[in-house]
Amino acid sequence: MIHLFFIVAVLLCFLPLLPGIIGLILPSLSWLPTLGFEGVNLNAFAEVVTWPNLNASIGLSLLSGLGSTALALYFTYIILKRYWGTTRWRKLERTLSPMLAMPHVAFAIGFALLFSPTGWIFRLFEALGCADTVLVHLIQDNLIQDSYGIGLMLALAIKEAPFLLIMSIPILKQLNVTQLSAVSASLGYSKSETWRKVILPQWLPKLRLSLFAVAAYGLSVVDIALILGPTRPATLSVLVWQWFNEPDLQLLPRAAAGACLLVMLTATGLGFIRTIEWFCLRYKRNWLTHGATPSQQVARKPPRHLALYSPFVVIPVLIIPLLVVWSFAQRWRFPDFIPSRFSGRFWQQELPTLADLMGTSLLLAMISSIVALILVIACLEYRQKYQRAIPAWLIAIPLVTPQLSLLFGIQIVTYLVPGQHYSLWVIWSHLIFVFPYMYLALDGAWRSYDIRLDQCSRSLGLTAWQTWWRVKRPQVQPAIIFGLAIGISVSLAQYLPTQMLGAGRISTVTTEAVALASGQDRRVMAIYGLLQGVLPFVFFTLAIVANRLSNRWRHYRQHSRQTPSIPNKSKEYTHG
Structure with a gap:
């Protein structure tokens, strides 16, 4: 099963990069048969080079x-x-x-x-x-x-x-x-x-x-x-x-x-x-x-950079x-x-629209983040078990490649698929950019985990799933919760993937905030900017609270197991 998840992660997150690059280069060479461009030339580059300013x-x-x-x-x-x-x-x-x-x-x-x-x-x-x-x-x-x-x-x-x-x-x-x-x-x-x-x-x-x-x-x-x-x-x-x-x-x-x-x-x-x-x-x-530079100056208090x-x-x-x-x-x-x-008139005016936009934003963020979390955990487990990992340069491509250029090629490829699957394309595009951030967020926890704990638990008769759930999960759970919050915040902030792969038919809080920031009423712009800024804070706060509660619950369970039960002496004396 872990092989299947690893292959799915590569196919969903990194395989589209190749057709995305091809879908960018070919139209730039004026080869786009769908629109009647069937000859390869550099006319498009000539137009760009001669563009004013x-x-x-x-x-x-x-x-x-x-x-x-x-x-x-x-x-x-x-x-x-x-x-x-x-x-x-x-x-x-x-x-x-x-x-x-x-x-x-x-x-x-x-x-x-x-x-x-x-x-x-x-x-x-x-x-x-x-x-x-x-x-x-x-x-x-x-x-x-x-x-x-x-x-x-x-x-x-x-x-x-x-x-x-x-x-x-x-x-x-x-x-x-x-x-x-x-x-x-x-x-x-x-x-x-x-x-x-x-x-x-x-x-x-x-x-x-x-x-x-x-x-x-x-x-x-x-x-x-x-x-x-x-x-x-x-x-x-x-x-x-x-x-x-x-x-x-x-x-x-x-x-x-x-x-x-x-x-x-x-x-x-x-x-x-x-x-x-x-x-x-x-x-x-x-x-x-x-080497060191000899200093003849009197030692003085280091300058304060709090203002910086x-x-x-x-x-x-x-x-x-x-x-x-x-x-x-x-x-x-x-x-x-x-x-x-x-x-509060502006809040009342925008409330019906805000409810729909927040629902769409949260749905896209939750689906893409949960799918990315499952794939990241599978890839990290695959690396730990078989010593084969996704190359670092491959993970870095979505981070260092301009989103506009990469999404342009991917969008050209999606035109070849019949049907209007805009929600699917938007979730997929969010997944491409959420996966690297979640992988980097969870990578440290998996690298610091002591593999000998798994070997010890397996020697005591636990299965692989029981070992992961009872031994490994409690130790990597804080990183998982925090990584999920990171994935949701990254998805909520995606503007270009939603606009380009959604073809303008899917609106989120982020897309509306950018549109309203172009010169609309500042009060409405502030409402959308406030919601766009508060939502990630909510998820990070929930992640911190969840980690603290889980730590307290784990310590409480360990303490209750270690504390022996005290027999009821009065009942024993009465029956005697």
């Missing part, structure tokens, strides 16, 4: 994607260097999961409501009487849909830095930073030199896959770029998305060529990151090997209350700091 769109994508990746990596490194191993790190670590749980679309909507020219931040400046300063005007005009994509870059950096921090935790625990710091201090290295010359060269290569995922998302993001990014010209991903939505199907080869260009741009960006890493850590190693970390806490914390206030605001004139009149 194409170079500007490519430059904006590189600036926002690579710039946000560099900023997120720098923020991560500074925060880890300052707080790792300290008592404050525990407090910061507790805030990472809620920040990571917030979907990108909800974060982008809240970011726009905070930093727009009439947003909450500038209302605060007006209240403090400092709105006429040059710095405030500079920030006010260059954060939301600015021509250089600065606001998009900052929003992506703030949103992705907690992800890199969480991915760095197991890496630093494996490196044993305390021991490395002690040995380096004995050789004369300061704390700053230890992190720069000893820990950084070991930490960065292990973080490469996560960094590639962040860079690929930043270079090809569509939903956040529609809300915060520049519009004239737009980033390359938004430009290709606009080409894809052209009503004239004869222009489909141009969209396919643009999607191929987006793949090449992403590959170039990832290659640039890898080259910089190789150049700094392998080719030019003098700064690593010349505060945006990653303050902005997500402000977003939810701001969305709540906007959803109930009936009249809110600028520069008033709070609304002058509140009303």
